[in-house]
Amino acid sequence: ETGVTQTPRHLVMGMTNKKSLKCEQHLGHNAMYWYKQSAKKPLELMFVYNFKEQTENNSVPSRFSPECPNSSHLFLHLHTLQPEDSALYLCASSLQINTEAFFGQGTRLTVV
Amino acid sequence: GQQLNQSPQSMFIQEGEDVSMNCTSSSIFNTWLWYKQDPGEGPVLLIALYKAGELTSNGRLTAQFGITRKDSFLNISASIPSDVGIYFCATDYGQNFVFGPGTRLSVLP
Numbered sequence: 001e002t003g004v005t006q007t008p009r010h011l012v013m014g015m016t017n018k019k020s021l022k023c024e025q026h027l028g029h030n031a032m033y034w035y036k037q038s039a040k041k042p043l044e045l046m047f048v049y050n051f052k053e054q055t056e057n058n059s060v061p062s063r064f065s066p067e068c069p070n071s072s073h074l075f076l077h078l079h080t081l082q083p084e085d086s087a088l089y090l091c092a093s094s095l096q097i098n099t100e101a102f103f104g105q106g107t108r109l110t111v112v
Numbered sequence: 113g114q115q116l117n118q119s120p121q122s123m124f125i126q127e128g129e130d131v132s133m134n135c136t137s138s139s140i141f142n143t144w145l146w147y148k149q150d151p152g153e154g155p156v157l158l159i160a161l162y163k164a165g166e167l168t169s170n171g172r173l174t175a176q177f178g179i180t181r182k183d184s185f186l187n188i189s190a191s192i193p194s195d196v197g198i199y200f201c202a203t204d205y206g207q208n209f210v211f212g213p214g215t216r217l218s219v220l221p
Binding site: 101 | 116143145147152153154155156157160200204207208209210211212213214
């Protein structure tokens with residue numbers, strides 16, 4: 001248990017569906033992140049939020065839309081995804097930008 | 113973007129053996145982190161290093177921040193079955209961390 005909770009743990013969705021991934025941390029951290037982990041590829045940073053403000057978007061397609069309503073919660077809204085978007089989506093938080101990150105357990109997403 | 117290399121990519125060892133792995137880069141960094149990821153789970157932070165030459169232990173794990181600041185090493189002593197997983201190194205790059213591709217460890221009974 002790292003203090004970062006992600007829901008759901010598993011998600012199967014069709015290409016026309018809209019779904020959201022949720023991440024919650026009660027560590028008092030100010031920075032939150034979304035990472036994508038595909039098979040046999042390094043962790044890919046998708047989005048960074050610092051004090052609720054998005055500071056980085058690593059050329060992520062617009063079918064992925066993040067939302068950070070407060071420092072404890074982070075969402076990733078998904079719509080019209082492609083099969084190649086199937087992956088493990090990991091949320092992480094850190095006390096501040098550039099300090100060690102603590103990860104959630106991830107959401108295993110399958111797009112059919 | 114910055115690339116980290118991890119060696120070996122995978123390894124199979126007998127229970128009880130010691131393990132060594134490393135992470136290298138062509139650039140200098142100020143922080144090295146080592147994470148372990150169990151199948152179907154998120155990475156868990158094992159050890160954080162902040163100073164060149166620093167040697168830090170966490171139980172049977174020992175990690176070192178290379179003197180050149182371009183590499184780091186992780187050793188596991190007397191491996192046990194629960195050591196199975198993928199070990200990632202990470203380092204600070206700009207405002208964020210970049211991760212290596214991982215070393216996959218398998219422990220044979």
